[in-house]
Amino acid sequence: xxxxxxxxxxxxxxxADITHVREARTRRDLFxxxxxxxxxxxxxxxxxxxxxxxxxxxxxxxxxxxxxxQDEHPEWGxxxxxxxxxxxxxxxxxxxxLGATNGTYDQAVRLARWRNHAVKCFLDDPxxxxxxxVDAMPALRRDGRxxxxxxxxxxxxxxxxxxxxxxxxxxxxQWNKFAGTVRMLKWWAAEQDTKIKSLVMEVLALDxxxxxxxxxxxxxxxxxxxxxxxxxxxxVADPAGLCGPIQPDIDYDAFAxxxxxxxxxxxxxxxxQANNDAAAAINHWGEVFGDDFPKPPASTGNPAxxxxxxxxxxxxxxxxx
Numbered sequence: 001x002x003x004x005x006x007x008x009x010x011x012x013x014x015x016a017d018i019t020h021v022r023e024a025r026t027r028r029d030l031f032x033x034x035x036x037x038x039x040x041x042x043x044x045x046x047x048x049x050x051x052x053x054x055x056x057x058x059x060x061x062x063x064x065x066x067x068x069x070q071d072e073h074p075e076w077g078x079x080x081x082x083x084x085x086x087x088x089x090x091x092x093x094x095x096x097x098l099g100a101t102n103g104t105y106d107q108a109v110r111l112a113r114w115r116n117h118a119v120k121c122f123l124d125d126p127x128x129x130x131x132x133x134v135d136a137m138p139a140l141r142r143d144g145r146x147x148x149x150x151x152x153x154x155x156x157x158x159x160x161x162x163x164x165x166x167x168x169x170x171x172x173x174q175w176n177k178f179a180g181t182v183r184m185l186k187w188w189a190a191e192q193d194t195k196i197k198s199l200v201m202e203v204l205a206l207d208x209x210x211x212x213x214x215x216x217x218x219x220x221x222x223x224x225x226x227x228x229x230x231x232x233x234x235x236v237a238d239p240a241g242l243c244g245p246i247q248p249d250i251d252y253d254a255f256a257x258x259x260x261x262x263x264x265x266x267x268x269x270x271x272x273q274a275n276n277d278a279a280a281a282i283n284h285w286g287e288v289f290g291d292d293f294p295k296p297p298a299s300t301g302n303p304a305x306x307x308x309x310x311x312x313x314x315x316x317x318x319x320x321x
Contacts (some may be wrong), residue, residue: 003273005213013292014183016057024050027108027123027134028062033134034097034105035064036309040072042141047161053179054202054204056186061133063118065148065161066090070140077140077156083149086138086214087114094121094136109134116151145242151246160240167206167239168305175211180220184289188262191290197247200236204229216273216285220266223288235286264286308319 016024032044048063049055068076068086078083094112097105098121111122117137124131139146141157147156172178182205189196208225210218230236230252235245269284279296286293 001282001294001297002278003216003269003285004214006285006296009294010184010289010292011180014056014060014187015180016055019053020057020059021050024055024059024062024132028064030098030106031064031066031121031134035066035093037097037105038093040069041066042069043067043181047137047165048135049198049202052165052202053172054168054182054198056183056190059132060131061120061135063135063137064155065137065146067139067141067146070142070189073140074207077142077147078156081154083151083154083156086149087119089152090114090136090138091119094119113184114151117148117180143275145240158242159235159238160242163240164202168202168216171206171209171211175218176206177215178209178211178219181205181215184219185222187208192254192258195260196249196250196255196258199246200250203236203239203246206239216270216281218290220263220270223259223266225262227256227263230256256265268309 002019002289003281007041008303009271028046028050032046035041035044042289044063046063047065048061050062070077073086073089074305083172091112094109097103098107099112100107100111109121110122110124111126113120115135118135119137121134122131123134123137137148139148141147145160146162148159150157167210168179168182182202185201185205186198189198189201204226205222208229209222213221233252236250237243237245265284267288269281269288272278272280272284282294282296
């Protein structure tokens with residue numbers, strides 16, 4: 001097995017099952033269709049990792065942004081109770097349109113609860129540990145960006161998820177392994193002992209994942225550069241420059257330790273591959289990504305004898321010139 005083959009196999013592990021992806025898109029499109037019938041809704045935007053193509057297995061949620069007409073809700077967008085009001089309105093419309101008992105558009109949603117920014121909608125049993133939700137976030141479009149409610153602060157905050165979607169699409173157009181490689185990096189983050197949000201890895205990838213080398217080289221360079229960045233005390237912030245740090249409570253010391261370990265093993269893997277030792281390279285990549293990374297095939301028969309380098313030629317004291 002070559003290193004390239006090992007990464008191809010690992011990509012299949014990281015990628016969500018196509019049937020789950022199709023189901024996620026169907027559920028997302030159900031919400032787009034339902035809210036598209038509302039007079040006070042201007043547009044419904046697919047968002048989140050599914051829209052960017054960077055979702056890994058398993059799919060936990062699907063995101064839609066419901067952009068309401070400011071003229072129909074003039075009180076929204078101001079500090080105070082309007083943030084909770086917008087979330088309440090969205091939840092009420094989910095129940096009316098898609099409630100499992102009496103939904104007018106479809107009977108699909110068993111439970112809808114709003115969180116800080118969005119209404120989390122359960123189409124599966126809420127107690128099912130493998131269920132995934134549709135998260136419907138109300139928004140207003142203002143000054144070229146979106147305003148979304150924030151229940152905890154009782155205010156509205158600016159964001160630009162479309163910027164991230166466009167950036168990822170641009171990188172993937174440059175290198176058709178970009179989105180898949182981001183899924184691998186998210187997988188790596190999920191395997192660490194410290195909590196690292198998937199979005200942190202995706203934003204780091206925009207800065208440090210090259211698009212002009214092969215996949216193994218790109219991942220090695222990512223870990224080298226990302227480790228240097230985090231060791232230097234830098235935050236991972238919203239690439240649109242609106243929302244500040246993505247995960248303010250992250251343990252940056254633990255994050256740096258995890259990146260450092262991945263960097264060191266990735267360098268060893270790259271060196272082994274340069275020495276034509278694919279088995280050692282694959283083993284080192286397994287140290288990076290864990291037990292789900294393919295193992296090299298067991299060697300059979302007697303190993304080939306080591307090649308003894310030829311002795312240097314004797315040096316003669318010959319006049320020069």
